Amino acid sequence: MIQNQREVLGTKAQIARLEGALALSRTTEGKMHPKIYRAMIVGIEGMIEEMKQELREYEELQRAASLHLGGAEELPEALIKARIARGYSQKDLAEKLGLQPQQIQRYESRGYRSASFKRLLEIMRALDLRLEADIPLRPPAGEARAEAVLAAVAEDQAPYGRKRSRG
Numbered sequence: 386m387i388q389n390q391r392e393v394l395g396t397k398a399q400i401a402r403l404e405g406a407l408a409l410s411r412t413t414e415g416k417m418h419p420k421i422y423r424a425m426i427v428g429i430e431g432m433i434e435e436m437k438q439e440l441r442e443y444e445e446l447q448r449a450a451s452l453h454l455g456g457a458e459e460l461p462e463a464l465i466k467a468r469i470a471r472g473y474s475q476k477d478l479a480e481k482l483g484l485q486p487q488q489i490q491r492y493e494s495r496g497y498r499s500a501s502f503k504r505l506l507e508i509m510r511a512l513d514l515r516l517e518a519d520i521p522l523r524p525p526a527g528e529a530r531a532e533a534v535l536a537a538v539a540e541d542q543a544p545y546g547r548k549r550s551r552g
Contacts, residue, residue: 387443388465388493389475396436403433446470454516460505461497467512481511 387393407429414422449470454463468478475493476486492500492508500508509516524532 386462386465387439388469389490393440393443396440400433400436400440403429403436407433443469447472454518461493464497464505464508464512464514465493467514471512473512478508478511482507 387396407426410422410425410429416422446466446469449466452463452466452470454460468475473481474486475489479486479489482489492504497505
C-alpha cells in the first residue's frame with residue numbers, strides 16, 4: 386500500500402521505467418522462445434497493473450468518506466488509510482502529535498506494533514476518528530464447538546507429539 390506522496394512519485398517513476406522496459410521487450414519477439422517471451426511480457430504487464438492499482442487505491446483514499454474495519458488486527462492499516470483520507474502527510478500528523486515525522490514513518494512501516502495503546506488513541510484523536518464496534522461476547526454456536534474441539538486437541542498435545550501429563 387502506498388503510504389505517502391514520496392511513494393506516489395516513486396511508484397509513478399517505476400511505472401514509467403517498466404513501461405519503457407515493456408516497449409523494449411516487445412522488440413525481442415521472435416528472438417527467444419515464445420513461452421519465455423510471453424512470460425516476460427505478462428510479468429512486466431502484471432507489475433505495471435499492480436502499481437497502477439496501488440495508485441488508484443491511494444487516490445480513492447483521498448476522496449473516502451469512511452473506512453471499514455473488519456477487526457482489531459486491521460487498525461494499523463486503517464490508521465494509515467485515515468491519515469491519507471484526511472489529506473495529512475506523515476509530517477502533518479507528526480506535527481499534530483508533537484512528534485518527529487520519522488516516528489510516524491516508523492509506526493506506519495512497522496504496522497504500529499511499537500505504538501502504545503495510549504499513542505494509538507492520540508493518533509485517532511489527531512485524525513478525528515470515531516471508532517464504533519460490536520463486540521460479540523459469545524462466538525456463534527458452530528464456532529464455539531470448533532474452538533472447544535481445537536482446545537481439547539491442543540491440551541492433549543505436547544511438543545513433538547508427546548501427551549502432556551494431567552495432574
